[in-house]
Amino acid sequence: MMDWTDRHCRYFLRGFSPHALLYTEMITAAAILRGDRARLLGFDPEEHPVALQLGGSHPKELAVAARAGEDAGYDEINLNCGCPSDRVASGSFGACLMLEPDRVAECVAAMCASVSLPVTVKMRVGVVNSHAREPRVSIREAVTKYDEADYESLHEFVGKVRSAGCQVAIIHARKAVLGGLSPKDNREIPPLRFDVVERVKQAFPQLPVIVNGGIRTSSEALGALSWCEGVMLGREAYHRPFVLSELHAALYPNEPQLQTSREEMLERMAHYTRKELARGGRLSSITRHMLGLYGGQPGAREYRRFLSEGAREAGAGPELLRNAARLATGYRVST
Numbered sequence: 564m565m566d567w568t569d570r571h572c573r574y575f576l577r578g579f580s581p582h583a584l585l586y587t588e589m590i591t592a593a594a595i596l597r598g599d600r601a602r603l604l605g606f607d608p609e610e611h612p613v614a615l616q617l618g619g620s621h622p623k624e625l626a627v628a629a630r631a632g633e634d635a636g637y638d639e640i641n642l643n644c645g646c647p648s649d650r651v652a653s654g655s656f657g658a659c660l661m662l663e664p665d666r667v668a669e670c671v672a673a674m675c676a677s678v679s680l681p682v683t684v685k686m687r688v689g690v691v692n693s694h695a696r697e698p699r700v701s702i703r704e705a706v707t708k709y710d711e712a713d714y715e716s717l718h719e720f721v722g723k724v725r726s727a728g729c730q731v732a733i734i735h736a737r738k739a740v741l742g743g744l745s746p747k748d749n750r751e752i753p754p755l756r757f758d759v760v761e762r763v764k765q766a767f768p769q770l771p772v773i774v775n776g777g778i779r780t781s782s783e784a785l786g787a788l789s790w791c792e793g794v795m796l797g798r799e800a801y802h803r804p805f806v807l808s809e810l811h812a813a814l815y816p817n818e819p820q821l822q823t824s825r826e827e828m829l830e831r832m833a834h835y836t837r838k839e840l841a842r843g844g845r846l847s848s849i850t851r852h853m854l855g856l857y858g859g860q861p862g863a864r865e866y867r868r869f870l871s872e873g874a875r876e877a878g879a880g881p882e883l884l885r886n887a888a889r890l891a892t893g894y895r896v897s898t
């Protein structure tokens with residue numbers, strides 16, 4: 564998730580679930596081609612399995628970026644066709660690409676030809692182009708209605724990217740509005756249409772489908788898994804990472820359970836922090852993902868303040884994490 568997640572966040576989340584497939588935030592193909600590739604693509608081996616999400620619309624650039632992702636050790640290459648931000652649309656990638664299925668198919672084919680990894684596509688159930696919308700139809704009406712024309716466009720899009728080699732369709736079950744809604748509103752106002760995603764699954768029984776949008780509990784996830792191959796969690800996993808442990812326990816009842824405690828998490832992150840600081844990393848870049856760890860627990864507010872203020876102090880290091888745990892719970896970590 565752009566501006567939220569990064570490799571430190573993925574390392575943290577991995578501690579809650581050994582098997583969840585973690586995704587990078589969208590990284591543009593152009594940045595990988597022309598930017599600091601090692602910084603953009605570097606990750607810790609413990610993050611596996613991890614997928615690289617690319618943004619772009621030029622088949623050749625995407626092919627080179629996908630190959631760079633394969634060389635860097637990623638497990639999957641994903642193309643973003645779901646981001647509705649104006650900034651992204653003006654670069655001609657993200658959700659606006661759903662209006663150009665042939666172009667996306669060309670991109671997917673080029674990516675598949677350049678890597679041996681699975682190539683997947685993240686999409687929405689539909690797109691409302693507010694610039695092309697009839698003026699008498701409000702945005703709210705346009706996002707709320709879902710008619711046969713909407714479904715036919717989605718069906719055509721999925722069919723074309725699948726024929727081009729897309730191995731998994733990841734579908735955010737909301738329409739995206741291009742222009743007229745902020746990215747945040749675009750994740751909240753358009754109603755969730757899991758029924759549409761289920762219809763896609765029925766129409767493409769051989770294509771693995773992952774549903775995304777508004778999933779907050781392991782029972783909601785298990786409900787969706789009765790008709791599709793996977794669920795993708797965004798905000799809930801970021802704000803309440805224990806949902807990943809709950810899902811792990813529900814999906815792998817025969818595996819030894821993680822019994823992850825908050826203090827074990829902090830100890831794991833203290834080790835990681837020591838390694839990262841030695842490489843020149845910043846403590847606050849790591850701790851910013853961990854502020855919600857004690858959410859809903861006694862001492863949560865004190866922990867949060869202690870961690871965020873302490874991480875900015877000169878000379879602060881891994882011990883800050885242990886002291887934060889001690890503050891929140893009275894737990895003592897032996898060093």
Ligand SMILES: Cc1cc2nc3c(=O)[nH]c(=O)nc-3n(C[C@H](O)[C@H](O)[C@H](O)COP(=O)(O)O)c2cc1C
Pocket residue numbers: 564565566567587588589616643645646685735750775776777778795796797798799
């Ligand atoms: C801050 C933020 C940044 C996001 N960035 C991306 C992104 O880079 N790529 C992507 O596919 N989706 C991105 N998303 C969308 C999420 O992946 C997800 O589709 C959406 O939040 C709905 O799922 P949720 O209800 O589980 O959060 C972002 C969401 C948020 C909140």
